[in-house]
Amino acid sequence: MEEKLLRDVEIYVAELLTKQLSPTNYYHNGIHTRRVVADITELAAKENCTEQDTLVLLLAAWFHDTGYIFLDTGHEEESVKIARSYLKEQNLPQETLNQVEQLILVTKTGSKPTNNLEAIIKDADCGHIASEDYLDISENLLKELNAKNDEELSEIEWMEQNLIFLKNHSFFSDSAKQIWQPKKELNVLEIQNKLHKLTAKENKKDKNTKFGRGVETMYRVQLKNHIELSAIADTKANILLSVNAIIISVALSNLVPKLDNPSNLFLVYPTLILMLFSVASVVLSVLSTRPKISNVAITKEMIKEKKTNILFFGNFHKMNLQDFEWGVDYLMDNEETLYNSLTKDLYYLGLVLNRKYKLLRITYTVFMFGIIISAAAFVYSYYINMPL
Template identity: 40%
Template sequence: MQNSAIIDAARDYVLAQYQQHPHPNLVYHNLVHTQQVVQAAAQIAAHYRLQDDELLAVYVAAWFHDAGYLLGDASIHEEQGAKEALVFLQQQQVPEHVQTLVQGAIMATKMPQSPHSLVEQIVCDADLFHLGSKEFPERNKLLRQEVALTYQKDIPAAKWLATSITFLNDHHYWTDYAQTLLKQQKEENIAKLKKKLEKKSGEEQEQAAITDTSKPDGEKVKKEKLKKPERGVETMFRLTSTNHIRLSSMADSKAHIMISVNSIIISVILSVLVQRLEDYPNMIIPTVIFLTTSVITVIFSVLATRPNVTSGTFTKADIEKKDTNLLFFGNFYKMKLEEYDWGMKKMMNDSDFLYSSMTKDVYYLGVVLGHKYKLLRISYSIFMFGLIISVMAFMIAAIFFPVKA
């Protein structure tokens, strides 16, 4: 019999088994899963140049790998599936070496997987193909539901998520094709599970903190919720800090413009105009006004950008009292790494301390910005009014006090 006919016969045989042995609890290890495994096995096998007998073994093993669930104890379903496949292959008068390949591939799917040949690796990767696909969330929900139905026990969401994360981290694909194709999506699936676990753990902690039944009279005492700040709060801190830093950069740029412009003015006055004052004594007062304006403008611009030097140290008492801001470099730049690391861990383990530090950081950034812009406003005002007065002084000197020939 041709291999394609045997594969079709294996399909029909397994379909008949699912019809003859309905199992309502198998919401995951059902016919849909088997068909998906066959499809995945065909996709992986197409990448490799398998012999006809090897390709036949891959297809038959994929169809029979979970047939044991229909025949008895789920814990030994691989052995039962391998026996059922052997009965079918003997009926089809398939060569013994193909029978051995099929049985080996089915047994290799037993956890932890242990494939030795390429055929076994393909079937193992096809069996867990969904771990690296976008269908994983839905398949994982069905598996949890099946386990709950089988053992008549509800599994806490956090526990199931943690178990799933461990399983995915410990699992690896055997074929190069599956490793290349499924690696990225599998990592994304793990990341999503971790995010869900973090959220679920936070919700359970909040729920546990609402009441306390430890009092003798059994009265429930309301506790303060261990509220984890929402994402909007964190976004607010991030945007506010970013805006303050951007405004600080703009202030520095404005101060730099004032310093550059007035430095050029001062240079021109000292190198050109001052040398001609003997010939034009009427221009002395306007020149002095202009020079003074530029010098004072530069002074205030420099003050706006001049950094303040802080102590750069903190003590353990400061940390215990939550009296220092470790997010600002000026409070720790003289400290040793071990001391700073200790302080940061203390802060990160205390949400009140952490968000208090973030609030202080935003506040003091605002204070520094206010000081900068105040000095800049003075600098620009001096330059604007000084320039007007200087020009008017030059005009008055030229018109009303001309130099006599």
């Protein structure tokens, strides 16, 4: 009799929910109802409930969410009406009907159970919080709420609400406390981990709004410009080196050998002036292109405190491979530090360029005045030594 009744109730409720329940009920649907029925079967067995008590619990479980076919808020009262209408036709005793109705009503949010049967159905209605699939089930509930409410909850807001609910929730029956409480605690940890990941992801997204494509383009263009200017400076220095090397070699091969002749003594001073300015130009050109490498040993603390830039080889050349790999990984995980390193790189490139172009300016000035003075000295020497 009881098995047939429960089988008929299952068929009736399943057909009712399939045909009349809103498609936006992603959580409160037949799947949830069957889950509650299964949880009640488990708890009733653990609590050593009688066959009659188990029957009443299962009947209430099957009907407890049928009221959702009419409305969401206050659906328990509608569920009671549906259950009463169907079960009356099965000629159940009034006492059983009253028990079923009371058990359905106790599933209302905020209600407190007054006996063991009410505690069992109350725990079973929230049994999913001890499920291994809690996150997936919770996602369906979020989907349902967002589909029915005007304002959508974000995933972070939903996880925060879940965490508050789980921490404030308590099971009522002894069996649920013993069996499901440890599983619920594991889900609390899983929610905390997911919330941490979501928050970190959101913070990263906020940082990305600060360090967006425009900022990256700025760094890329400026660094490229600085490198090109450095290459131009080196090219100019090489030109001066080549020209003065030619001048020195010509002077040494053609002018200097002729100075031992007494008739050419008047060329001594002009030649010395030319050689002096050429050598000075060569020295200044070499200084402007001479690389400077830092001798400071870089530490992890310096990287964390943004006191150095390991993107430049002159800074990381003394680091071992493991520390360098750690530093690069740290930069990739911390965008603010990464951009700070790029800023330092840009700044110090600017300082190097400033030094190069200052020395180049001095070199060109020395070379220009050297050529003028040398030429004037040669002209003057020829003039005063011309035969009358």
